[in-house]
Amino acid sequence: MNSYSSSSDTTKALLNWYTTHRRALPWRESNDPYRVWISEIILQQTRIEQGIPYYYKILNRFPDVQSMANAPLDELLKLWQGLGYYSRARNMHFAACQIVNEYEGLFPSSYENLIGLKGIGEYTAAAISSISFGEAKAVVDGNVFRFLSRFFGLQTPINTTEGKKQFTQIAQKLIDPIHPGDYNQAIMDFGSIQCTPSGPDCQTCPFSVNCFAYSQGVVQKYPYKLPAKEKQDRYFLYFCITDGISTWIQQRKNRDIWQDLWEFPLVEETSPIQPEKHFINKYLNADSDTKVLIGKPTHVKHVLSHRVIHATFLPIRIDTSSIVSGSLQKIPLTELNKFAIPRLIERYLTNHAPFNLIL
Numbered sequence: 475m476n477s478y479s480s481s482s483d484t485t486k487a488l489l490n491w492y493t494t495h496r497r498a499l500p501w502r503e504s505n506d507p508y509r510v511w512i513s514e515i516i517l518q519q520t521r522i523e524q525g526i527p528y529y530y531k532i533l534n535r536f537p538d539v540q541s542m543a544n545a546p547l548d549e550l551l552k553l554w555q556g557l558g559y560y561s562r563a564r565n566m567h568f569a570a571c572q573i574v575n576e577y578e579g580l581f582p583s584s585y586e587n588l589i590g591l592k593g594i595g596e597y598t599a600a601a602i603s604s605i606s607f608g609e610a611k612a613v614v615d616g617n618v619f620r621f622l623s624r625f626f627g628l629q630t631p632i633n634t635t636e637g638k639k640q641f642t643q644i645a646q647k648l649i650d651p652i653h654p655g656d657y658n659q660a661i662m663d664f665g666s667i668q669c670t671p672s673g674p675d676c677q678t679c680p681f682s683v684n685c686f687a688y689s690q691g692v693v694q695k696y697p698y699k700l701p702a703k704e705k706q707d708r709y710f711l712y713f714c715i716t717d718g719i720s721t722w723i724q725q726r727k728n729r730d731i732w733q734d735l736w737e738f739p740l741v742e743e744t745s746p747i748q749p750e751k752h753f754i755n756k757y758l759n760a761d762s763d764t765k766v767l768i769g770k771p772t773h774v775k776h777v778l779s780h781r782v783i784h785a786t787f788l789p790i791r792i793d794t795s796s797i798v799s800g801s802l803q804k805i806p807l808t809e810l811n812k813f814a815i816p817r818l819i820e821r822y823l824t825n826h827a828p829f830n831l832i833l
């Protein structure tokens with residue numbers, strides 16, 4: 475294993491590498507904490523190329539923290555649509571209100587205060603405090619884990635408390651106290667451009683001479699991880715009901731996936747569901763006169779970080795006099811695109827036409 479005593483050389487080499495390879499990203503044009511915050515929250519679970527248009531969209535609509543706090547959460551959720559992990563948007567809106575109410579709209583400038591905001595954990599607090607305020611707090615993300623584990627030959631699994639502690643300590647020793655923001659962004663850029671997960675460019679790497687994993691020919695083995703838990707299967711049967719003019723939707727309110735997003739009425743189970751008529755009757759006051767036409771079901775599998783959703787969408791056409799459960803919200807079909815909906819439903823609606831059934 476390499477010794478950490480050469481850490482300042484490693485740091486210098488990272489900063490040197492960064493001078494020539496740094497990516498020109500829109501949030502790097504200034505150190506404004508509001509912009510850095512938006513970018514860091516987006517990038518937590520999103521690739522940079524996918525995140526950039528969302529960064530612009532959010533910044534255009536909410537140029538400052540006040541405008542975000544003053545807007546209804548629904549508006550941010552709608553802008554977020556397609557990015558997934560919506561708790562990021564919910565927390566962001568909550569934190570914007572915290573900044574306005576507790577800090578008079580001025581972004582808190584220390585790691586300690588940043589970490590008190592909703593949705594800001596160790597990573598994000600370190601990123602904002604170092605990039606915007608010059609505080610020497612090292613970030614540890616997937617890129618940092620990968621580079622440090624390979625370079626130093628660290629085998630502690632990164633998805634354990636011990637691993638997180640060890641890597642954080644090492645990153646904290648490496649950080650340049652004078653340029654902490656550049657150091658943090660350098661190590662992340664290095665991980666995503668050069669020391670990549672599957673095809674690292676070791677031939678041109680300035681660290682390969684001292685890299686433990688490279689010297690052993692085991693770069694691909696790093697970082698070490700404990701096997702992930704099996705994903706939980708969930709089964710959703712959605713009813714896409716229409717009378718030709720309207721549809722019926724509801725807002726998810728439980729503390730569960732997609733909280734506050736809108737969806738079609740559904741039955742949820744942990745085992746496969748047969749699309750039987752009695753489920754539909756729960757929503758329709760279907761007496762013998764009611765005309766109900768059930769369309770062909772469509773199955774869509776949607777993989778999330780901890781779950782696999784097996785969704786079945788069932789188009790249902792009723793006549794205009796039928797009564798649909800009062801707890802559902804009736805909306806014109808033309809208004810559906812104004813509501814924030816999960817990506818699974820968005821995908822289904824893009825590829826299918828459930829409302830074209832004719833009685």
Ligand code: ADE
Pocket residue numbers: 513514517518601658659662663666
């Ligand atoms: N990934 C997330 N935030 C980043 C940043 N500020 N620089 C480089 N990569 C990142």
